[in-house]
Amino acid sequence: MxxxxxxxxxxxxxxxxxxxxxxxxxxxxxxDLMKHYPKDQGVIDSDYVYQPPLIPHSIRHYEVSLNANKCLACHSWKNAKEMGATKISVTHYVSPQQGQVLSDVSPSRYFCLQCHVPQADAKPLVENDFKRVSALR
Known part of the structure; x- marks a missing residue:
């Protein structure tokens, strides 16, 4: 059988x-069809508390490696105002192990794409009935 x-x-x-x-x-x-990443679509609202903000622009050809982080060229506290970009959160300067405030981005927060992703015009991979937190509407 x-x-x-x-x-x-x-x-x-x-x-x-x-x-x-x-x-x-x-x-x-x-x-599958390639996902479309809209250009410069502005700040994207969060759907749940503590959600890492989504990236509202293309990151094609951005280097985020041990030796370089293209995101920090615009989003570091030093450069954000001049570049017209959102500053990274102060939490990114705190060592999660010791709770120490650092003078530079914490190594555990350095690789931005571990948490932050570009907003894509893509259908969900699986059906769901997710509802936004009412306080964020």
């Missing part, structure tokens, strides 16, 4: 749908 099941379902997905859809692992399917 197990052999018959393998013949009926060679990919072994058991009728389950993943983010790839119902495509068998071995099957080639068309690529």
């Amino acid at each position: 197990a052999a018959a099941a393998k013949l009926d379902n060679p990919g072994g997905i058991g009728g389950l749908e993943s983010l790839r859809g119902l495509a068998e692992i071995e099957a080639t399917r068309p690529a």
Whole structure:
């Protein structure tokens, strides 16, 4: 009986749908459409308390590595006013381990894209009934 099941379902997905859809692992399917990132769409409202702000501009070709952080060229406290950008939160200058205020961005907060993502015109990956926190409306 197990052999018959393998013949009926060679990919072994058991009728389950993943983010790839119902495509068998071995099957080639068309690529998803590229996501559209609107240009300079202004500040995007938060949907829940303590949500990291979304990035309202393209970050293509931005380097955020051990040696450089393009985000800080505009968003550091030193540069934000001159660049007309939002300052990064003071929490980014606090060491979470010791609670110490640092003179530069904390190493644990240096890699911006761990928390902050560009706003994309993309459909949700899965259906949900999420509702914004009423205080943020």
